[in-house]
Amino acid sequence: MIRITRTLSIADSEIQEQFIRASGPGGQNVNKVSSAVQLRFDVVRSPSLPEEVRARLIVLAGRRISQDGILTIEAQRFRTQGRNRDDARVRLVELIRHATEVPELRRATRPTRASQRRRLESKQRRGDTKKQRRTVAETDG
Template identity: 45%
Template sequence: MLVISNRLTIPSNELEFQAIRASGPGGQHVNKTSTAITLIFDYRRSPTLPDSYKQGLDKMANANITAGGKIIIKAQQHRSQEMNRQDALNRLQSLLLQANVRPKTRHATKPTRSSVRKRLDTKSKHSKTKQLRRTPPKD
């Protein structure tokens, strides 16, 4: 079972774990043991995941999310299978928490009178400086 928040937990029967051989350095240990973990979670078919999370995941641009609606996380940093399993679960939890974050809505504001006055004063001062740099007209 994966606890996302106080109200949301994902049962372990919706999570699929596959033990595979890790790549990279490690010598004979890496070549003989299947310590890397691939976690697959089909969020579109999940009955426990709320629609707000599903919509957030659909909008996210993440390499771990496939077009078919699956999250695939490969964890191979640790030497033990159990630590890689926990790492994959932690990464899934953080991804789901990111998907549920709603951006703040922007409220249009009006500039203050003093800021408008300062901006116009600066513009007129700059304009006068530019005018003084011009060559005088020939009469």
Template identity: 45%
Template sequence: MLPSVDAFLPEIQFQTSRSSGPGGQNVNKVESRVELRFHVADSQLLSEEQKEVLLTKLAKQLTADGLLQVVAQEDRSQLRNKEIALQKFHQLLLKALHKPKARKATKPSKGAVRQRLESKKKHSAKKANRGKGGLDF
């Protein structure tokens, strides 16, 4: 079970910078871009198994130091971008730690098999009657 986003806040570092997105005249003055950094290996909230899964599944998104970086610059507001970055971070963790359900192999019922074979026989007879000297069933 994954803790809530609020529980991760003491382990997350935020850094702001100037955004390249919308902002009008403020785009050159206000630091609205938010970069969230989370050190997976040093986390106290995740189990060792969860850390291993994250390190393998998110290997392409980790820096050389093992930091997971999430960037948000969609909004003009720094506060809103911080919320967006936290949402992205939480969704990333949920997706990486999700265990797919094991598939159970099943077989078609006897009735379904019989029905399929009867349908194939009818179809075959229909096609056989189209040609010369068709067969009657």
């Protein structure tokens, strides 16, 4: 059982791990040992996730989630299989924990009169600076 928050946890059976060969550090060992971990979690069919968390997780996962709704996390930062496995699980927990946070709704507000005035003044100053940089055209005379 993987604990996400006090009220949310995921069963180990919902996670599939596959060990693959990693690129990167490891010397000759990297060619013969499958130390990288590819963790898969079916977001769409998971009975553990509430519907609103599921929707936010799909958005947060971005390109790490397939069309079928399977979240894939690859971990190959470390040289050992165990540390990569722990790293993948920690990253999954952090992602789901982030999805449990309800974002604050932004209330549309109008800019204050003073901020509008400051903005227009700064635009005027910027325009004056650019005018000063122009070359002066010679007049026939």
